Amino acid sequence: MLTRSALIYLSRQEGLKNFAARFALFKKLTTRFIAGETIDEAIAAIREINSKGCSASFDHLNEGVQSVAGTEAEVTEYLSVLAKIDETGINSNVSIKLTQFGLEIDPELTYRNARRIVEEGARRGNFVRIDMEGSTVTQATIDIFRRLRSEFGLNEVGIVLQSYLYRTEKDAREMLKIPARIRLCKGAYDEPAEVAYPEKKDVDANYVRVMRLLLSSGTYHGIATHDPKMIDATIDFAQREGIAKNAFEFQMLYGIRRDLQEQLARDGWGMRVYVPYGKHWYPYFMRRLAERPANIWFVLKNFLKG
Numbered sequence: 001m002l003t004r005s006a007l008i009y010l011s012r013q014e015g016l017k018n019f020a021a022r023f024a025l026f027k028k029l030t031t032r033f034i035a036g037e038t039i040d041e042a043i044a045a046i047r048e049i050n051s052k053g054c055s056a057s058f059d060h061l062n063e064g065v066q067s068v069a070g071t072e073a074e075v076t077e078y079l080s081v082l083a084k085i086d087e088t089g090i091n092s093n094v095s096i097k098l099t100q101f102g103l104e105i106d107p108e109l110t111y112r113n114a115r116r117i118v119e120e121g122a123r124r125g126n127f128v129r130i131d132m133e134g135s136t137v138t139q140a141t142i143d144i145f146r147r148l149r150s151e152f153g154l155n156e157v158g159i160v161l162q163s164y165l166y167r168t169e170k171d172a173r174e175m176l177k178i179p180a181r182i183r184l185c186k187g188a189y190d191e192p193a194e195v196a197y198p199e200k201k202d203v204d205a206n207y208v209r210v211m212r213l214l215l216s217s218g219t220y221h222g223i224a225t226h227d228p229k230m231i232d233a234t235i236d237f238a239q240r241e242g243i244a245k246n247a248f249e250f251q252m253l254y255g256i257r258r259d260l261q262e263q264l265a266r267d268g269w270g271m272r273v274y275v276p277y278g279k280h281w282y283p284y285f286m287r288r289l290a291e292r293p294a295n296i297w298f299v300l301k302n303f304l305k306g
């Protein structure tokens, strides 16, 4: 747990990021989790994913953007992504982070920026998922999502909830009343015990509880996890309740458990792969290391070999 907190702490250190980015080897190691630096590299990755029977979600890596010009560049990037999805005919939607669009500067600016993406996605018949970040911005993220959802359709904008937060079951019940499309994940940030379950077993139990709520709701949700126990619990529940295979989808991250991604798709379950790309890979990469101690050894071993 200490290692996880330490890595998540390091993920926020700008200086280290610049240091790490100078090492070609470090960058090479990121290719396991990151599809490349450009839209075209991400498209090539998505074509491959689509060929295995999985859909995708683009994620242009960036978060905590601190200038208005920086947020404008993110909007431009996502408008290009939406156009490229149509041009190439790949099967993908997009995922955005609100701190990428200015949530740490001005919520009103963030809303206007996110609205431009959702409006363009809707015009093109596509779907925009708003990722969930750290607990300091949970409420602000939900507020902006609700505002967007009041203007756009169920299949145009959706949100993410994290099972490690105590508040999530209540949030899920509220969201289902709207209704809203939810991606359920465990949560990737370092949260204090005042807001989040410190023990993995409680995070997992809450995951199963909220998963059952979502699957029973009749709305199309995303069950995002690589954990075979969560996946088995979901399949068991769906089979027991007679919930169709196409009534929800599983979601996993690029480069993690590809075997399981392909197996689930072969078995006829919906499977979407989240595909991050871009130059600002450092915080995302560090969170992936934090999730699994074995990843650190993998990186160190290659570092020493290099």
Ligand SMILES: Cc1cc2nc3c(=O)[nH]c(=O)nc-3n(C[C@H](O)[C@H](O)[C@H](O)COP(=O)(O)OP(=O)(O)OC[C@H]3O[C@@H](n4cnc5c(N)ncnc54)[C@H](O)[C@@H]3O)c2cc1C
Pocket: 130, 131, 132, 133, 160, 162, 185, 186, 187, 188, 189, 224, 225, 226, 227, 228, 251, 252, 253, 256, 257, 273, 274, 287, 288, 289, 291, 292, 295
């Ligand atoms: C599609 C998708 C979108 C997500 N969006 C968000 C979001 O918006 N906000 C947010 O806070 N979090 C998000 N996450 C991350 C999520 O919260 C977890 O941090 C992450 O998925 C790890 O949890 P797990 O459910 O896989 O279970 P865990 O219990 O962490 O892992 C179960 C097993 O999965 C495998 N595994 C998990 N992580 C890794 C890894 N990094 N490298 C190698 N193997 C691994 C291992 O075999 C591990 O034993 C997202 C995850 C997915 C799949």
